[in-house]
């Protein structure tokens with residue numbers, strides 16, 4: 001069946017779906033050759049790129065295995081990633097080591113082929129958790145756990161930092177990521193600077209010590225979060241605290257299997273594979289976390305892509321589109337937090353059963369009275385595999 005007819009048939013099967021004009025969808029650029037579906041839906045020019053941005057090596061004193069060169073070559077040639085971030089622990093490496101990381105990232109980046117992200121993992125789990133800092137011009141010398149100095153002094157002094165992300169979140173620790181003193185619920189200069197820099201949280205992480213290269217590693221005990229599966233509950237908690245963070249996935253590889261410990265990836269919607277475009281996409285939160293290595297997953301409100309902040313009228317036009325070459329989706333879900341920061345966290349608003357490898361789901365929902373945010377989730381396989389888009393923040 002031609003793709004257009006298949007999709008139309010699939011859409012009809014989605015009983016609750018009502019097709020409305022919801023602005024451009026991105027899939028024209030994700031397939032090669034003629035694609036009547038994409039033409040019918042319109043196109044944004046975005047393409048999905050896949051990679052991970054939190055991994056380790058043994059070089060320069062980091063606690064993983066292998067060298068920078070080995071990791072980049074493995075990620076590009078064996079794991080077939082479009083991008084890789086190596087995030088050595090900042091307190092384990094020296095300034096000279098960081099300079100070597102910067103050089104290595106510059107040398108292996110080839111526009112259109114592969115992008116190496118310069119990263120570092122700062123602080124320690126016992127002192128408020130780990131964050132990843134991207135593209136800083138120096139190794140962050142702030143001592144582990146000194147969140148006050150980090151947020152108040154170091155971060156504002158480093159406008160070159162492209163973005164930062166929260167790794168393996170644990171909100172039960174009151175000091176996680178500096179605690180409420182530096183979160184958006186306590187706005188001050190430090191919180192404002194942090195709010196504009198932090199644009200991601202890992203909903204999937206690890207398993208960092210899994211030895212295999214068959215993508216069969218499941219999140220280990222540390223990475224299963226409050227629901228025993230992933231960091232979805234933690235993500236909702238930090239979103240509800242006011243962080244405007246997108247959804248990403250990581251493997252935290254401490255073994256020579258960069259990209260192949262598990263199927264987890266970050267999907268990034270960018271116009272082409274250059275470092276500039278990837279950075280712009282991470283900053284704009286045009287990302288999704290996926291436990292499937294080649295899932296294309298799109299979410300827009302009023303035609304604006306995931307990660308956006310929009311003003312809307314009484315109704316919001318929702319469009320969710322998913323496509324995978326080899327995996328049948330079980331269902332799609334829409335989550336929303338309609339009372340904004342504080343109060344209740346995001347909860348399930350609507351869901352639809354799919355049973356296919358591609359789906360388009362479009363409908364309208366009433367807008368929140370003042371402000372809120374929404375994100376899409378996909379459940380596939382036997383129900384223990386997922387993907388989440390970044391939210392879209394809405395105000396009237």
Ligand SMILES: [Zn+2]
Pocket residue numbers: 121130167168252
């Ligand atoms: Zn970590």
Ligand SMILES: [Zn+2]
Pocket residue numbers: 054055056121252
């Ligand atoms: Zn790590």
